[in-house]
Amino acid sequence: MKKALILLLLFVFGLTLPIGCSSVDRNNKDKEQVLNIYNWTDYLAPDAIAQFEKQYSAKINYDVFDNNEALYSKLKAGNPGYDVVFPSDYMVAILIADGLLEKLNKDKLPNLANIEKKFLDPPFDPGNQYSIPYHWGTMGIGYNIKATGGEIDSWGAMFDPKYKGRVAWLDDMRPTLAAALIYLGYDPNTTQPEEIVKAKDLLVKHKDMVVAFGPGTCRDLLNQGEADLASDWNGDTAKVAAENPNLRYVAPKEGTILWADALVIPKGAPHRELAEKFLNFMLEPETAAKNADYAKFATANKIALTKGLVDKNNLKNPAIYPPLDSLKNLQYIKDVGEATKFYDQAWTEFKAAIGK
Secondary structure, three states: OOOOOOOOOHHHHOOOOOOOOOOOOHHHOOOOOEEEEEEOOOOOOHHHHHHHHHHOOOEEEEEEOOOHHHHHHHHHOOOOOOOEEOOEHHHHHHHHHOOOEOOOOHHHOHHHHHEOHHHOOOOOOHHHOOEEEEEEEEEEEEEEHHHHOOOOOOHHHHHOHHHOOOEEEEOOHHHHHHHHHHHOOOOOOOOOHHHHHHHHHHHHHOHHHEEEEEOOOOHHHHHOOOOOEEEEEHHHHHHHHOOOOOEEEEOOOOOEEEEEEEEEOEOOOOOHHHHHHHHHHHOOHHHHHHHHHHHOOEEOEHHHHHOOOOOHHHHOOOOOOOOHHHHHHEEOOOOOHHHHHHHHHHHHHHHHHHOO
């Protein structure tokens, strides 16, 4: 995500990257243990990174993106030297269709057996030929209960005039339009242009509600008091809610997005062998638990769960590990093919109307 998230703080990892600069040297790829990662911010535990670097005498360069479309644009223009990237479900399907991913060698990934079966053989990558599961979760509303005066349970709160100028949306085309589509009773993966236009019109009609867009996540806007309500990824809100007791998260009753993020090796990865070792390392139960607890997202690693490696407080938090009965009203975002142009147009018009 998804699952969705999240800018700045490269220095948190003590890592630097300018991919495309001297840090990626294709000519010297066999002379040094270097791994170039393209990921969401705050999505890998620093001690997991340090452990991998020590175990394999490697250096990890870490670059970040704010949304899946940014990831796609970078790879579509030609892989600048990334070895491992972290796309979400629907983007995995698009990258596969465009021939931008390397097929996985399962013989190099024995720890794939640690993944819960329900996360294997996903519709966006049948047989996990190109991707391995990482985290999963939902998109919903993060809110300040002091501002709302009580619990909320509907996307309608994002359009309630009493929160004028206090609402934030993810700066992410498909999830944001999906929220509007779901609220209107439409399929979040509709290919009907008139339905997409109605979702855009709903957002534009309530443009005065919007205080800001969150690049990758809206958690900081909530935590710093700049917004009272915000669309966000469950784990991101959970992370700041652990520090701020006034913050809550809800998956709206109308339904929402179920997301699953994955690890893939992009076409032309300069350090393929080390990338495979990294993927297998990420599938180790201890590593999976570290990353899940750090990011405050649910892991797909069943052994990490059955061995009790995951923080029990996180397991009990429905914002991080949604109860199974709540998953019935959730949908993955899917590749909509040629209809993407309708979403692009709607998003452009909405952003222009907001002027932020």
